[in-house]
Amino acid sequence: MHELALCAVETDDRTVLSGYVRTFEDGVLWVGTEGLVRGVGEDETYLLRVLDDARGECVYQGTVARVSGDTVAFVEVELLSTLQKREVARVAVSVECEGYARVATDDDAPGAHTPDPEDGDKDADEIRVTFTVLDVSAHGMRMMSQTVLPEGSMVRFVFPELSDAFWLQAVVVRAQPSRTGTHYGCRFVETSPRETDELFRYVLRTQGALRRQQKLA
Known part of the structure; x- marks a missing residue:
């Protein structure tokens, strides 16, 4: 779900990482970036703002389980809100x-x-x-x-x-x-x-x- 959708990782009302969703399966959301991951720490909780063509804007909360090069794995991912795609695309x-x-x-x-x-x-x-x-x-x-x-x-x-x-x-x-x-x-x-x-x-x-x-x- 959400594969290749744009994703912003946020904390304290600011974006700390911009990338895209690589995979979201079995409760684990992997975010990929074009460069090395900076600005996020393991065991920290962030907002994930995903812009999906089919589902619109989906805002999740998740905790970093692993940081590896150009990817971050989020677990305990919980959906907080959604908006229709026409409003946010x-x-x-x-x-x-x-x-x-x-x-x-x-x-x-x-x-x-x-x-x-x-x-x-x-x-x-x-x-x-x-x-x-x-x-x-x-x-x-x-x-x-x-x-x-x-x-x-x-x-x-x-x-x-x-x-x-x-x-x-x-x-x-x-x-x-x-x-x-x-x-x-x-x-x-x-x-x-x-x-x-x-x-x-x-x-x-x-x-x-x-x-x-x-x-x-």
């Missing part, structure tokens, strides 16, 4: 996008862009933005941009990875600075059921491609 990507943003009024946001009156055929209060989508789900995305976008700002763009070209609208709900640019958590708004389904299918297709790559590695 998310995939890591790196997609360059261009679009337009309506910047929320925020006097405390230094360096915020002002509207560009030369944007012609676009709304006067919109500015051009470029950004990189870092992960995406049917209901939102995380992106990185050099543009200052206070919470409440609206971004509209066409996601080039979709087979059907349509405009997406997203509202910025949180921001986290980084060395290369600010990471923004965004929620899609005013998406139709057809558009939501198209996003969800894209997430599942991309997850499947990543799993196939893992098998071949």
Whole structure:
């Protein structure tokens, strides 16, 4: 069960190890990583957040029985909660996008862009933005941009990875600075059921491609 599903090992509300489920049989859940295991100790108890295409997000509690190179064995595994897959299915990507943003009024946001009156055929209060989508789900995305976008700002763009070209609208709900640019958590708004389904299918297709790559590695 859960074979190759993404898995995050957490403690004290922080992720200490990211990997995938190798096997989950007879009460033992083996988590594999791409490198050597660090940050977990034997006999310690952790939360295991598993993202499974078929079952959604499954949160377990388990105790480390063995750490071996790039794998960790958890025993006494207990299911704590589940969420439907459509709500949580998310995939890591790196997609360059261009679009337009309506910047929320925020006097405390230094360096915020002002509207560009030369944007012609676009709304006067919109500015051009470029950004990189870092992960995406049917209901939102995380992106990185050099543009200052206070919470409440609206971004509209066409996601080039979709087979059907349509405009997406997203509202910025949180921001986290980084060395290369600010990471923004965004929620899609005013998406139709057809558009939501198209996003969800894209997430599942991309997850499947990543799993196939893992098998071949």
